[in-house]
Amino acid sequence: MKIITVEEHFESATVTNRIIGLTEKLPQAKLSPEMKHYMATTLPSDALMQDVTDYRLPFMDAHHIDMQILSYGNASPQNLAPHDAIELCQIANNQLAAVVRQYPKRFRALAVLPVGDPIAAAAELERAVVTLDFKGVLLKGNYNNQFFDNPRFFPIFEMAARLDVPVYFHPSFVPSDVSRHYYASSEWSDVITGIFSSAGYGWHMDIGIQVIRMILSGIFDKLPTLKLISGHWGEMVPLFLERLDDELNAHVHLKNAVSDYYRNNVYVTPSGMLTQPQLSFLLEEMGANHILYSLDYPYKQPTKSESFLQTKGLSESQRHAIAHGNAEQLFHLS
Secondary structure, eight states: OEEEEEEEEEEHHHHHHHHHGGGGGGGGGOOOOHHHHHHHHOOOOOHHHHOOOTTTHHHOOOTTTOOOEEEEEESSOSOOOHHHHHHHHEEEEEEEHHHHHHSSSTTOOOOOTTTTTTTHHHHHHHHHTTTOOOOOOEEEBBTTBTTTTTTTGHHHHHHHHHHHEEEEEOOOOOOOOHHHHHHHHHHHHHHHHHHHHHTTTTTHHHHHHHHHHHHHTTTHOTTTTEEEEGGGTTTTTTGHHHHHHHHTTSSOOOOSHHHHHHHHHEEEEEEEOOOOOHHHHEEEEEEEEGGGGOOOTTOOOOOTTTTTGGTOOOHHHHHHHIIIIHHHHHOOOO
């Protein structure tokens, strides 16, 4: 069975080294020494993030993964100030395109954009898709504590809709005041606060709210063909679709129900959370045609990546749709 995974991360040594010189502008620079130590000892090494041939391809071959859709990981220039981000995003996309050219049957790519300048970001997305043959864009977190439903970012989504490529919303660090209010306590360490506010729970809620805000902003009435992708089984939003309808539909001025936009315009992926209850729920709530497969490599390297697709209860047509068919259609893969 053909397998395409769509949230797999890569970093460029050139871009990472340039970002190191700008660390005071990165969210990580605000972390406590304890949390920085935790991240340094638990996250994948630079060698693994920047690798293609020594680790990545052998992992793919061992788990029968035919293709990865690559996007930048934590060392992303997206949220730098525009005067730094514009050039670095161009370099990052060029270097990612070189990887795809080297292995055109194994990799495709999602662009990184200098979102602090939405006009420049839209232009870079057009260049990445038209010139570099990228298949979409990945946006991490928010920019300068602004969610992407802010009208200033509309040119990015307008361009994505015009090019017919999806926008993948990926979590990132939540604002420090939010982290302190919801996730910090004198009863536990900064490491627990850091995990609780990020991969443990916080950034999933944050990016789920981002997707709901996009719907409530009316963007899908303006851009009905726009497609979003939400990882980690939809960042908890699918669990609340009926509740959102009950509480919001009568008060928002939208053409359709909140859940209709979600089911029609949003695709979900597991992001390496290969868990049966969530898959079963999403099949019931969304249908197999809006589920893509992803492992979140190399942050996650699950050993059951192939066997999970053999989960009991999946029909053969559902299995093939999730494993590769939906990705081929959404990303226009030949």
